[in-house]
Amino acid sequence: MMIENPEDVLVDAAGQRHAPFAGDARIVSLVPSLTELVCDLGLAPSLVGRTGFCVHPREVLKGVTKVGGTKDVNLERLRALEATHVIVNIDENRKECVEEIARWVPHVIVTHPCMPEDNLAVYRLFGALFGRQAEAAGLVAGLEAALADARATGACLPPEKVLYLIWREPWMSVARSTYISATLATVGWETWPAGDEPRYPAFEWDAPWLAGVERVFLSSEPYRFQARHVAEVAALAGRPAVLIDGEMASWYGSRAVEGLRYLSHLRRQLAGFAPGPQ
Template sequence: MSYIDQTGRELRWHFPPRRIVSLVPSQTELLFDLGLSTELVGVTKFCVHPPNHKLRIGGTKRLHIEKIKGLQPDLIIANKEENEREQVESLMKEFPVWVTDVHDLSGALEMIRQVSVITGRGEKGAQLCGEIIGAFNELAVLRKLSPLGVTRKKVAYFIWKDPWMVAGGDTFISAMLEQCGLENVFKGRTRYPVITLEELQHTDCQLVLLSSEPFPFKEAHFSSFPDWPVKLVDGEMFSWYGSRILRAVAYFREIFYQNQAFF
């Protein structure tokens, strides 16, 4: 079979794949939700959802290449941002590697459709995408009816401390903020820029969001932001772009529309 991945590369392999290695946590969860637990033979140490006992092949940035080779996969699923290019290209020399590239909701839906098709789970993937679209449509309606939706609240989403790092405008996190009816005050910056708290002072930020990952922010960090309301948020809900986004909608409804006291 021949398919084009999200980076424009054409891949050929025997269909359907029987030995899959996933190099990305959010896509590992998707593979389980598509019913591919048997076919999935290797995952990263960060692939914790759902709990599983698959062989760990390192971290997303530090793969154990020899372990992966030993599994003799007939399909490897990677991501342009989360995995290191040099390692992925090394694997491409011996195995079919499907590379995804997701920056927003439409890209995530396309990734889900593609992965489901190339693994022989097209019907299930289409059903999942339909449910996700329906859930976000309902969120959009709620956003219009809510007082929160009258004015787009301006937020800063922090992912790291020492140095302070935030989500820029071309990230999936920023796209999810937009879906929630929020405006990223650093949308004009790319990727995950390093900023100073003095820079934050010169924005019109109304709310600081501290993510649970990759840096494990806690309430103890609130004191660094005395001039803003601060809220801890589940980073997986904002940054995991597989089937997790269906669960994320209910989370967004709860924290932004059922409890607005922090605005």
Template structure:
């Protein structure tokens, strides 16, 4: 079998991989939803779904720093990476150990393509098709729901000290557009640091979204930001819904619908 991954790298796969190392949390969740949990031999410390996975499978480090010796000792048939989550150096080092598949996700279509590729690589195309159908249906229903909703300007915060936001060329920015949220930092690239303090906030938006990851924003931060930006609504949001692709998308659109409904019934 010949597979071209999402970086256009060609993989020649002679037989179905039975020992998998996943270096991406959302892809680990997808593998488990595809029925491949028993084939996982290595995951990252950030792979939190399903919630038992880190007790059942060897942890090989994080997403930016991995223990190559641990990965090699696991004798994987394939290592699954992502362009954003993992560095080029990690991908190149892993390629010296085993075959490496790299995903690159910017749209729903990219996510569906990845699921389809995993279905082919791991011979679970029927399960992959069912997940794809579920996501496609949920996406279509949400598009119908949101099409008449008002556009809102938003800033999506991912980090504090320094303050950082999601900007253009990110999956988060794509999903904000799907929600009819207009990213006030779309003119910037990726995840820029921004100037933001009690002495002079430069953020002008209808809505401030504080993500639960990678920085764990909570009610204390919500209150802090609300005191600085008094003319916008500040809400805590589930970062997994806005940044995880794969099977998490089966739940994301219902979450977005609930978020919109809550915005309709709350006032500043």
């Protein structure tokens, strides 16, 4: 059995090698799902800044300073927080903003989960950086179990081609290159259209590829699809349509564990092999 090199755990998605931090960390997270992970690792007391989209866990974050959004960070406010570490993501944060932050913040941690399995490395990285190895190990075990269950669910049911809606006017879906698509694929849902680019394609309801779609999902984010939209979409698509919790399909970090369990249950439920929502 190959033994993991402890030093490899400390390399982030940009290839930067970090060192365990021995002092009192002052963390700013510019990634909503990873703000939740920071808290779940027991690091909430070290969290000094977040974006306005960082909403979980709500009670814990009420007293944490907001520094703007993921794309429009208030750099002056962030700088005043004297952070030792800033957590960013390749897809969610602007490269030029991250480069500016790196000019005065000692440690910028770059992340880029592209599929649920990638969260394992993020857990281990954060755990090793901030002395939370035990908590990280618990998340690793939880995710590995959730992944095994999700894959078993996908293996025992026929693959299903789905359209995952994220926006209305224009109607928009997700490409195969997205984290959302990879997460849905774990339980046997194949997203359409079939390409990798653009990552969030707009489409019209007369597109030829829609003929192969078997089910439509209406996500709760970023557009807040609601029950009143289901009948409209079902009529347009001529296919079954159902609401889906967007956080469970698109948030990585610690939410990925609950997300995979949710999707496994929903997959079985829609196939007639599980009871309704718990």
